[in-house]
Amino acid sequence: MSVFRDSDNLHAYLTGFLWILRLTGVSAVIALVIGVLLAAMRVSPIPVLRWFGAGWVNVFRNTPLTLIIFFCYFALYATLGVTLSDDLNLNNYWLGVVGLSAYTAAFVCEAIRSGVNTVPAGQAEAARAIGLTFAQTLRIVVLPQAGRAVIAPLGSILIALCKNSTIVGTIGLLESSNQMKQLINDNGNAVIAIFIVFAGTFAAVLVPTGYLFGWLANRLAVKR
Amino acid sequence: MSIVLYDYPGPRARRRNAILTVVFGLALVGLLWWIYRKFDEKGQLAGILWKPFTESATWTDFILPGLRQTLLAAATGMVLSLAFGLVFSAGRLSEHWWVRVPSGVVVEFFRAVPLLLMIFFIFYGVPFLTHRPMPAFWSVVIGLTLYNGSVLAEAFRAGIRAVPIGQSEAAYAIGLRKNQLMRYILIPQAARSMLPVIVSQLVVLLKDTALGYIVALPELLQQGVNVLSANKGNVVAAAIVVAAIYILINSTLTWFAGWLDRWTQRRGLRPGRVAGAPRPGPAAVLEPQG
């Protein structure tokens, strides 16, 4: 552990994790919003929206995240000219957020869709019977129940998102995996210690999160 | 279920739907047109960048060897993950706490550590201990095994617990022991419903082989994008082609998983719902790592 007595190394370790947390937090919120929209699109009466949703899910679920982040930089930023910040690091950070959100939204959409399928048909029929429109049915009746049913899968998607944010390092952001790489290359003898600290931090954050979501799922499950 | 969400469209709804279709359709076409224009401006549609893909040498020298490595790593990883998953799910279901707790710790730990860090550590850390080289291929495969094995262990555990409890009760009633219960009653029933999950994890495995870039494994992404573009300078074009290949393979696998799901249901091989039992929950494992 003496590797981390050096304040530069400690600083590198902390900066790396700060980036991971920022990426995870912002991407989680955006992915949730986009995911709900996509799920709504996929069950909507308009065919174009259904195809768009299905297309999005198929593309993003079947492509490695590494390639998606790559495209964020080279297609979105380089070719299409979408600049999200003037600072190099912040720009890479926001490009990473875009990639992570788009990728995770596909999984959120599928999770919510399967949750919608667990809501008994009678609920939607009753909603129609009292005259609610499609949007109202979703918003007031179906999605709240579906949401409560899919808390556990959403939890595992969030955990996977946190781990996936390490992949944003491919476009140069100095997050945990890049920092660990650099620390190991410079301090080859402390490989084990460095890995244990980095992996241990992830485990210390993500394992309790998993249990929290399991508990939440039980608490909030719709009792039928 | 989705058809229940909205009434059969009457004339007003049909008109509204048509308007929305046209508006959204136009917006989509406009977006695609803008993307095409921008790509053209930056010269990404120039023939010289795309021509290598019409030459067979590009495919036989870069893309196909890379694809072979990817498929090999995924297949090896899948076989080993299955073994790992079986062992550790049995461990977690054991009645002896000294088997259950360590298995639980191992599975939870490997599900929480990012795969990228694990692959990198195996590649540099294990040789540090054993003073023997660790090939990139095995670093990736072992990392994949540890992670996917843990996910499969959880899936198997969930699958076994999803078998109606009446089966276990009947087995104990006729005098079967725990071991025999697992072997003859639970695992066969759980296994068939686990097939779709296993195939979808194969999709995850295929995508995760792309993480081999951190140890320069010559798989599809490394060969097809990095090395090919070092030769021909067509980074974006190569990435698009490689992405298309991934999407093609993974969509096929996902479709196959869905077909398996329906097949096991049709054949009645899945445990049915006993009256009064809770409705089956949403898809069990959605672990979008990598």
Add this chain to the structure above:
Amino acid sequence: MRITRLVAVAAATVLALGVAACGGDGNDGGGGQGGATGVVGKAQSQKKLKIGVKADQPGLGLQTGSTYEGFDIEIAKIIAKGLGVDPASIEFVTTVSANREPFIQQGTVDLVVATYTINDERKQKVSFAGPYFVAGQDLLVPVNSDITGPESLDGKKVCSVSGSTPAKRIQTEHPKAHLQQFDAYSKCVTALAGGQVDAVTTDDIILAGYASQPQYAGKFKVVGKPFSTEPYGIGLKKDDKSGCEKINEILKASAGDGSYKAAWDNTLGKSGTPAPTLDASKLTNCG
């Protein structure tokens, strides 16, 4: 009894994993350790060598399909011939900047000829023979750029490979420049072509290799004011004195009999730059 079966399955799996992991590296017995006899002994006894090279640097070490081409490759072939190994029996292994030392230390390769700069930090882990070429860190910029050297990099975006020496030098000596890091130079050059970065930095000879590719013809120029000296050496296992001395001998001979010049002319020399002369007096003393 039930536990025994479970334990047996677990043990079998672990054993299978272990055997696969240990056997899967295709190592050739004792030669992989390389300790006592060194690379000279290994070459003579097994008549083959594993040499680590770059796969994505045009002109120096580029994987073109199933073969590797470049100046480094030619030098590797000269050395192999000098050690008594037929160039056709060389197994070239792709290396990236970060794994050159681990590969040598762990015996994955016997030699590394991969634009491998000699510096004191690396000398603690591996030994170097040579240098066979002296490059210098430089900048690749668009032809109409106003960047004239590292001092004009403040506030500009510079691209390099993560963890490489040029990247670290920019971080420490020019902190006001914005450093963009990728895992491959080809991505840096693409970013330069697209205007996302203002310069790419690494050794001048590598930059020249990229600039002379047909798809970038006429777009880039190397600034031409190297701000460091990068002597390229042959990496081999630490304290392999006999190997180091033999390789230096081979390099000296190649300077004399024209094979060094031929190696240059067939690869980087095609752009018109004349072959450098190998300065035999600067070869390391292998101490």
